[in-house]
Amino acid sequence: MKGGAQGWRFGMGDVQIFPGPRHRAPLKRPVWIIVLVSMVSLFLVCAYVYPPQSGTACYLFSSRGCKALSDWLPPAPAREFTDSEIASRIVIREILSAPPVKSKTSKIAFMFLTPGQLPFEKLWEKFFNGHEGKFSVYVHASNNKPVHVSRYFVNRDIRSERVIWGKISMIDAERRLLANAMQDPDNQHFVLLSDSCIPLHKFDYVYNYLLYTNVSFLDCFYDPGPHGNGRYSEHMLPEVEIKDFRKGAQWFSMKRQHAMIVLADSLYYSKFRDYCKHGMDGGKNCIADEHYLPTFFHMIDPQGIANWSVTNVDWSERKWHPKSYKAHDVTRELIKNLTSIDVSVHVTSEEKSLDVDEQPCIWNGIQRPCYLFARKFHPETLDNLLQLFSSNYTAR
Numbered sequence: 081m082k083g084g085a086q087g088w089r090f091g092m093g094d095v096q097i098f099p100g101p102r103h104r105a106p107l108k109r110p111v112w113i114i115v116l117v118s119m120v121s122l123f124l125v126c127a128y129v130y131p132p133q134s135g136t137a138c139y140l141f142s143s144r145g146c147k148a149l150s151d152w153l154p155p156a157p158a159r160e161f162t163d164s165e166i167a168s169r170i171v172i173r174e175i176l177s178a179p180p181v182k183s184k185t186s187k188i189a190f191m192f193l194t195p196g197q198l199p200f201e202k203l204w205e206k207f208f209n210g211h212e213g214k215f216s217v218y219v220h221a222s223n224n225k226p227v228h229v230s231r232y233f234v235n236r237d238i239r240s241e242r243v244i245w246g247k248i249s250m251i252d253a254e255r256r257l258l259a260n261a262m263q264d265p266d267n268q269h270f271v272l273l274s275d276s277c278i279p280l281h282k283f284d285y286v287y288n289y290l291l292y293t294n295v296s297f298l299d300c301f302y303d304p305g306p307h308g309n310g311r312y313s314e315h316m317l318p319e320v321e322i323k324d325f326r327k328g329a330q331w332f333s334m335k336r337q338h339a340m341i342v343l344a345d346s347l348y349y350s351k352f353r354d355y356c357k358h359g360m361d362g363g364k365n366c367i368a369d370e371h372y373l374p375t376f377f378h379m380i381d382p383q384g385i386a387n388w389s390v391t392n393v394d395w396s397e398r399k400w401h402p403k404s405y406k407a408h409d410v411t412r413e414l415i416k417n418l419t420s421i422d423v424s425v426h427v428t429s430e431e432k433s434l435d436v437d438e439q440p441c442i443w444n445g446i447q448r449p450c451y452l453f454a455r456k457f458h459p460e461t462l463d464n465l466l467q468l469f470s471s472n473y474t475a476r
C-alpha cells in the first residue's frame with residue numbers, strides 16, 4: 081500500500097489548523113495517538129464524502145492531500161459502456177445542450193391517437209377557435225378513418241398503422257405522430273391526446289402553461305411492486321438497470337428537444353420493444369407505453385421532466401380501468417374540482433403497503449394546478465361539456 085503511506089504523510093503535513101504544540105512540553109503518548117487517529121479519520125471521511133472533483137471539504141486542508149487520499153481509496157466501480165451506448169449518449173447530450181430552436185410563432189402540436197372517430201371535435205373546435213397560427217393538429221386513427229366534423233381536423237390525418245393496446249405498436253404510433261409534427265419547425269411543444277380527452281382550460285391558459293416553461297410533462301415514478309419493477313426483465317441489461325426502471329401514464333406533453341431525442345433513439349427503444357411485452361420471462365406483462373419513456377427520460381434527463389402528466393385520469397376507484405365520466409357526472413363542480421388539483425398522486429402496486437406518493441405540482445418554482453386536460457369522457461358528455469366550456473372555463 082504505497083499510496084496509503086503517502087496519504088498519511090500528506091495528511092500529517094497539511095493539517096495546520098490545530099494549534100501547534102511545538103513550543104510546549106510534548107504531549108503524553110496516549111493523547112498524541114488519539115489526536116493523530118482523529119485527524120486521520122476526519123481526513124478519510126472528507127475524502128470519502130467529497131470526491132476530489134468537488135473538493136469542498138478538501139479545500140479546508142489542501143487539494144494536494146486529498147488527491148493523494150483519493151489515489152489510495154478504491155475507485156468507484158464504473159461500467160464500461162457499449163458502443164451503441166456511447167453513441168446514444170453523445171447524440172442525446174448534443175441535443176440537450178443545443179439552444180432551443182427559435183421560431184417566429186411558437187405552436188403547440190396537438191397529436192390525437194385514436195382508434196377512429198373523435199367524439200369531441202366540436203369541443204376542441206371551441207377551444208382552438210380564434211387561436212389560428214398558434215397550434216397544429218395531427219390525427220393518428222389506427223382502425224377506421226374518422227369522418228371529421230370540425231374544420232380544424234379536416235385533412236389532418238397522418239398515415240397510420242394498427243395499434244394494439246399494450247404492444248410496441250402504441251409507441252410506434254406515438255413516434256409516427258412526433259415525426260409528422262416535427263416537420264413543422266414552429267411546433268415547440270407536443271401533446272399526446274386520446275379520443276376520450278377533453279381540454280380543462282381555455283386555449284391561452286394551456287399555451288402559456290406549456291410554452292413558458294422548459295420541462296416536458298412526462299409522468300414518471302418508482303413502483304417497486306409487481307406492476308412496476310415486477311415487470312422488469314434482466315434481458316434489458318446492461319443498458320437498462322432495474323434501479324432506473326420507472327413507470328408513468330402514457331399521455332405526455334414534451335418540448336421539441338425531447339421529441340427529437342425520442343425520434344433519435346433506437347437503442348433504448350429496441351430494448352423495450354424486445355423485452356417489455358406480454359408474457360416476457362414466462363409471465364411478466366410489461367406494457368411498453370407505461371415504461372419506455374418514463375425510464376428513458378429518468379435516465380437521460382431527470383431534471384428536464386416534471387414527473388407528472390398534464391392529463392388527469394381518475395384511478396381512485398382502483399379498478400383495472402380508470403373512471404369513465406358519463407353525462408350526469410359532467411358538472412361545473414367536476415370541472416372546478418379537476419382544475420383545482422395541485423398535487424400529483426402516484427400509487428404503487430405493492431400488495432402490503434399501498435404506498436401513495438403525493439408531490440406538489442411545481443411550475444417554474446410555483447405550485448399551480450397540475451392538469452390541462454382530462455380523460456376518460458364518454459361521447460354522451462359532449463353537450464354538457466360544450467355548455468360548460470362557454471361559461472366555466474378559464475383563460476388565465
Ligand SMILES: *[C@@H]1O[C@H](CO)[C@@H](O)[C@H](O)[C@H]1NC(C)=O
Nearest residue numbers: 293294295381383384385444
Ligand atoms: C429550466 O430553467 C430554470 C431557470 O429558468 C433552470 O434553473 C433549469 O436548469 C432549466 N432546466 C432545464 C432542464 O433546462
Ligand SMILES: *[C@@H]1O[C@H](CO)[C@@H](O)[C@H](O)[C@H]1NC(C)=O
Nearest residue numbers: 295378382383384385386387
Ligand atoms: C423528477 O424526479 C427526479 C427523481 O426521480 C428528480 O431528480 C427530478 O428533479 C424531478 N423533476 C423535477 C422537475 O422536479
Ligand SMILES: *[C@@H]1O[C@H](CO)[C@@H](O)[C@H](O)[C@H]1NC(C)=O
Nearest residue numbers: 409411413414415416417418
Ligand atoms: C368535488 O370535490 C369535493 C371535495 O373534495 C367532493 O366532496 C365532491 O364530491 C367533488 N365533486 C365532484 C363532482 O367530483
Ligand SMILES: *[C@@H]1O[C@H](CO)[C@@H](O)[C@H](O)[C@H]1NC(C)=O
Nearest residue numbers: 412416468470471472473474
Ligand atoms: C360557471 O357558470 C355559471 C353560469 O353558467 C356562473 O354562474 C358561475 O359563476 C361559473 N363558475 C365559474 C367557476 O366560473
